Amino acid sequence: MTKSLEGEAVDPPPDAADASRSSAGRGRLVPFLFPALAALVATLFVLELAIGSIPIPVGDVVRFLLGAESGNEVWNTILWDLRLPRAIAALVCGAALGAAGLQLQTLFRNPLAGPWALGLTGGAELGAAVTIAAGTIVGSAFLAQFGFLSGLGVVASAMLGAAAVAAIVAAVARRVSTMTLLIVGLMLGYLAEGLVSVIMHFTTEIQGKVFASWSDGSFGGVQWEDFPVLLPTLFVGLTVALLMVKPLNALLLGERYAASLGLPVERARLLTLLGAVILAAPVTAYCGPILFIGIIAPHMARGLLNTSDHRLLMPATMLLGAAVTLAADLVVHLPWERHVLHLNAVNAVVGAPFVIALLLRNRNMRAMEF
């Protein structure tokens, strides 16, 4: 499973030689960049499995991944039941969030766009909160039935919430400028979060805890039984993202130019938005709101490749999204003495300075006009 997904993301962009001419100066490095990124992701993936409160030697982890036993019953159980689902989730969700962020940044021609900024995350939170609170009406027995974070009801309603916000954004999109649209998305996000606190006011303590642990954002809660829904959905989303590279390139020039190049703009805009929902909603539903990855991964890819060509950017963003997310989650589950670090805290503390440094160092990034 992991192999096929990694293979999907690692797919070298066809015709790399030609595409590389579109990046100024760094074209020659491109052929080495993708294998290097893939190796980085693989290394982080193995480390994510090896490091934890019970350390497992890297060699045994690799042997385990290759299908053999790690040589220790307890290790096998830890790897199979706890760490592997978590690592796979971090890998694919990171790739998904990065891809969603890149699509939204290009669509809205705004470097700040991302699943969070457009209210998708807020919508998903609202959906989840409504379902968790609905347990009060339906009865706590029902709540207990899906009391896990992975409860399908929570997931479905989180997706619905994100889709609802996306639908509003898409409906408004035809009438207003992209900047207005971004503000509308931001406000919808705040509105959703406000409604969430109102709802939480009326819930029981248990429901509050269920929601709080979901809304912290973590890959720790993802289990094997979640994958039959999570992985195919994200696979579809990632495929859509890779298939949209050509329209996204045209959209770089603005919608009028894109239309003059023969792009059916309305359809492309809807598909891109839908693609972002398919990617961001399931991640938020299963893992809670994961911030920052969607914004920084595309910027890192641009900084590395020095191009806006999505044929290169999209796969690079997926790999970088996966790498950053794995690295952040690695920090989270280092064997800390007493505290539990929150994933979003790590993302923000590491991510924000990184983006600032990238922007200040790279004059081409500053020249980037969206």
Added chain:
Amino acid sequence: MLTAEKLDIGYRSRRGTTTIARNLNLRLEAGEFVCLLGPNGAGKSTLMRTIAGIQPPLGGSVVLDGVDIRTLTPNQRATRLSVVLTERATAGLLTGYAMVCLGRFPHTGWFGNLTAEDREAVHNAIELAGAGPFSDRLVAELSDGERQRVMVARALAQEPRLMILDEITAFLDLPRRIEIVRLLGKLASDAKRSILISTHDLDLALRTADRIWLLRADGTLDTGAPEDLVLDGSFGKVFADEGIEFDPLHGSFSLGKAARAGIEVSGGDPVQRAWTIRALERNGFRPLDRAGDHEAYPSLELLGDAGWRLRAGSSAPQSYDKLYELVRALKQMSPTLRGTPLNP
């Protein structure tokens, strides 16, 4: 190649329909370079967008090579006509080369990868547009003139039958304007492509266009060779609408300031004479060839490199070596000079 009959252009919005121009009949032949001229707000951009199929006509149709462009799919349309818009293409981190590659969009497959044929088209377009020297630099870092060349190359790479360029000369300095218009004229005649540009550059349009479309503020359109439109008074009418006098002799506008006084001008070579007359007219003096009454008008003698000698009234003649000083002196004495009506 392109025809439009009884074309009505304008906007439809929820508040109703705004018609900008009605009943336009247009023709554009293969290999023709056409300039669309007209005052701001006359609807040049609307007309360009309607012809490009970006915006639907309110009535009538635009027919390209026998096909109504509204019946084409976006992709089919993009292989037949390409546009350069007034809005600045926000290029992100695209090089000139990558920008031109985007011109192949309607010709390429799912991922937009270029075949050998596509690459050759891109190469040719860059060569033709003279964008080679800066095609490896980021578009965002190019000068206005360089960027316009890249945009022209991109439009060429689409390999269209018709290229439509809106205000391509805006923001460019004169040499760059001349370069790009000359280039477009050549691109049209060499490859039997039709090129339509809108511009405010009257002089350039008059000198280079095969045909001019002159859109008036009231939405009527005159078309013809530049010289025909001058001779039949079409230009005069358009400028008169705007309160400006068109000078059919020089093919440019005159500012129509009230003439202060007549001045007799004599001597000098044609160049000195032409620019002296221009300076006088600019300041509201009316140059006269030879007035009958020698005493009535000041007389100005052009002395070539020695400058100008002015004789006014009974005072001693004054010499000037710069027009600037001459004109200042004339302005100071103008209340004492005898005025003549602008159109005697």
